[in-house]
Amino acid sequence: MLSESARVTTAAEQRYRIDAPNALPRRVKVVALDAPSAQLVDRLSKRPWSNATFLALPDDGTATSPAMGSLKDWMHSVAGEAQDLINDVHGTDVMVIIAHAEAHAHPAIPIGEACAVRGIPVVGIVIQDGNTPPALETVNALRPFTTMLVMASSEDYVEAMLSAFNA
Amino acid sequence: MLRKEQNDLLTLTGPGMMAGNLFRRYWIPALLAEELPENECPPVRVKLLSERLLAFRDTNGRYGLIDEFCAHRGVSLWFGRNEEAGLRCPYHGWKYDVTGQCIDVPSEPEESGFCRKIKLKSYPLIKIGDVLWTYMGPPEKQPPQPEWEFALVPSEQTFTSKRLQECNWLQAMEGGIDSSHVSFLHRGSLNSDPLFKGAKGNQYNLNDMRPVFEVVEQPGGLYIGARRNAEGGNYYWRITPWVMPSFTMVPPRGDHPVHGHFWIPIDDENCWAWSFDYHPVRALTASERQAMIDGHGIHVRYVPGTYRPAANKDNDYLMDRAAQKAGHTYSGVEGIAMQDASLQESMGPIVDRAKENLVSTDNGIIMARHRLIKAARALAEKDVTPPGVDPEHQRVRSAAFVLPPDQAFKDAAKDDLMVRPGVRQTSI
Numbered sequence: 001m002l003s004e005s006a007r008v009t010t011a012a013e014q015r016y017r018i019d020a021p022n023a024l025p026r027r028v029k030v031v032a033l034d035a036p037s038a039q040l041v042d043r044l045s046k047r048p049w050s051n052a053t054f055l056a057l058p059d060d061g062t063a064t065s066p067a068m069g070s071l072k073d074w075m076h077s078v079a080g081e082a083q084d085l086i087n088d089v090h091g092t093d094v095m096v097i098i099a100h101a102e103a104h105a106h107p108a109i110p111i112g113e114a115c116a117v118r119g120i121p122v123v124g125i126v127i128q129d130g131n132t133p134p135a136l137e138t139v140n141a142l143r144p145f146t147t148m149l150v151m152a153s154s155e156d157y158v159e160a161m162l163s164a165f166n167a
Numbered sequence: 168m169l170r171k172e173q174n175d176l177l178t179l180t181g182p183g184m185m186a187g188n189l190f191r192r193y194w195i196p197a198l199l200a201e202e203l204p205e206n207e208c209p210p211v212r213v214k215l216l217s218e219r220l221l222a223f224r225d226t227n228g229r230y231g232l233i234d235e236f237c238a239h240r241g242v243s244l245w246f247g248r249n250e251e252a253g254l255r256c257p258y259h260g261w262k263y264d265v266t267g268q269c270i271d272v273p274s275e276p277e278e279s280g281f282c283r284k285i286k287l288k289s290y291p292l293i294k295i296g297d298v299l300w301t302y303m304g305p306p307e308k309q310p311p312q313p314e315w316e317f318a319l320v321p322s323e324q325t326f327t328s329k330r331l332q333e334c335n336w337l338q339a340m341e342g343g344i345d346s347s348h349v350s351f352l353h354r355g356s357l358n359s360d361p362l363f364k365g366a367k368g369n370q371y372n373l374n375d376m377r378p379v380f381e382v383v384e385q386p387g388g389l390y391i392g393a394r395r396n397a398e399g400g401n402y403y404w405r406i407t408p409w410v411m412p413s414f415t416m417v418p419p420r421g422d423h424p425v426h427g428h429f430w431i432p433i434d435d436e437n438c439w440a441w442s443f444d445y446h447p448v449r450a451l452t453a454s455e456r457q458a459m460i461d462g463h464g465i466h467v468r469y470v471p472g473t474y475r476p477a478a479n480k481d482n483d484y485l486m487d488r489a490a491q492k493a494g495h496t497y498s499g500v501e502g503i504a505m506q507d508a509s510l511q512e513s514m515g516p517i518v519d520r521a522k523e524n525l526v527s528t529d530n531g532i533i534m535a536r537h538r539l540i541k542a543a544r545a546l547a548e549k550d551v552t553p554p555g556v557d558p559e560h561q562r563v564r565s566a567a568f569v570l571p572p573d574q575a576f577k578d579a580a581k582d583d584l585m586v587r588p589g590v591r592q593t594s595i
């Protein structure tokens with residue numbers, strides 16, 4: 001007679017796994033800190049996602065879509081309406097901050113600190129673009145508040161990660 | 168989560184499948200050398216990448232890995248007679264050499280040359296260290312021989328084992344990348360296992376149960392860094408290298424031997440978990456070697472006469488709920504290897520990744536899957552040699568060290584993450 005463990009790990013038994021959603025949709029905020037990241041985030045924002053919002057810092061005329069907002073405006077609106085950033089990140093399940101190798105990552109610090117207060121995990125992705133190593137300043141600015149820091153060699157990782165999160 | 172087509176791409180490794188073709192570009196462990204201990208020893212059945220094969224060692228010490236079945240009428244050559252530089256089928260006497268070439272068909276006149284028309288599929292089988300390695304890809308693409316450090320150090324410095332794991336290779340391998348489970352599943356073993364205990368670094372593990380991770384791409388795969396708080400505001404880092412498709416090394420503890428794994432598909436629902444322990448600069452002590460033989464560390468005790476773990480699904484992994492409740496083990500299963508394997512097998516033969524809810528600390532796994540998919544597609548579409556084939560990519564080590572908070576491990580510890588012959592592992 002098969003043990004219970006032997007019986008339940010057969011391929012036939014997999015049919016009986018409950019086929020129903022086992023989680024609420026993940027609310028992911030994706031923030032771009034520099035112009036190349038803003039272009040990437042703009043492209044991503046045009047694809048269908050369950051529950052992802054996209055924001056970018058630069059206001060240098062980088063293309064934005066209706067689906068993507070300006071990080072600067074967001075932070076301004078948070079301050080201008082006397083809300084605080086801590087309350088506004090509430091309701092985010094994962095914060096994703098994207099920078100390219102030479103980005104100035106310091107604007108991410110208040111966001112990271114707000115997430116830390118709310119216990120919201122932060123994923124930092126530094127995109128290296130081939131063999132350009134990430135600037136130490138970029139990495140060091142992100143490291144203190146990220147639960148996961150990823151040095152990716154190409155931009156396509158961001159979409160793969162968002163898909164993996166079912167964002 | 169992965170869509171079904173992505174999951175199929177990575178998990179199905181039979182002939183013609185994309186992940187199967189990816190594995191075929193590498194030298195992979197096929198048998199322990201001890202399984203073919205002498206010339207003309209009995210042949211051994213081998214199943215790899217969903218192909219049934221037979222391994223044997225002929226009169227002259229040459230190794231062969233050939234189709235298991237006689238070309239005549241399909242008899243298993245496991246019954247074959249290993250004699251006079253070939254394997255003779257006992258049914259009608261057809262004989263094959265180590266390349267699968269038929270060299271005698273007794274019923275046909277020799278002058279007919281009939282046997283020259285018969286050749287079984289075969290793959291090269293070479294001995295490096297304690298392992299017999301095979302390459303199952305296109306002959307013209309055969310890479311240089313592997314140069315993993317554990318296989319190249321003197322025999323007294325290394326120990327290798329294999330065990331059957333009754334699930335798909337990928338869910339097993341992902342356990343090697345994901346170090347966040349160590350603080351939970353293996354918690355009881357850090358202070359009790361003779362191959363783990365006593366290292367200063369263990370205290371950092373036990374004092375900080377919430378490591379933070381960094382994933383860095385490297386030419387052969389990834390480095391996954393787990394950092395915990397150390398004294399003076401510094402960070403204790405433990406760095407796991409992953410080299411494609413399925414090699415990982417566990418970061419070292421103290422001066423214990425360093426260990427790691429390969430996971431090699433047998434078929435889509437079973438794999439071999441290869442486990443090695445070695446020390447770069449000294450012989451393993453007698454007690455260390457005996458501990459490995461006794462199933463401590465990442466090794467296991469076996470069902471006698473097999474490579475199947477003694478604790479397996481047929482006996483509910485010898486589950487001990489009292490030990491679980493008392494905190495001796497976290498899951499109730501004894502031993503690091505079976506703590507992992509029992510949970511990974513419980514996911515089912517091939518886990519359905521569409522039901523996952525990954526979190527930020529799963530980015531090592533996410534990146535590994537991403538790189539595997541890219542490599543499999545690049546190979547299929549453009550015949551690009553995958554990362555990890557180049558022996559240069561295999562000269563990696565795991566490491567454990569303390570760094571100031573403003574130093575990136577990949578730069579500050581660059582040399583520690585490479586093989587340096589004659590230099591001990593970087594460890595705390």
